[in-house]
Amino acid sequence: MGKLTAVSKAEQCDWVKDRYGLSWQIVPANIGELQHNSAQIQAMMQMKKIDIQRLLDLA
Secondary structure, three states, rough: OOOOOOOOOOHHHEEEEEEOOOOEEEOOOHHHHHOOHHHHHHHHOOOOOOHHHHHOOOO
């Protein structure tokens, strides 16, 4: 379990919860280029942890 998650299971789209109960979303710096087409968006919505390389491959 990482330092930014208080729960052992991953949450959808890289949302994590810290030990104080606050939720945070980890977002790649290049998020714009990872959402250029519907295939990328649909794939991302199925991910718990964003797979940047997979999304780039779908571009």
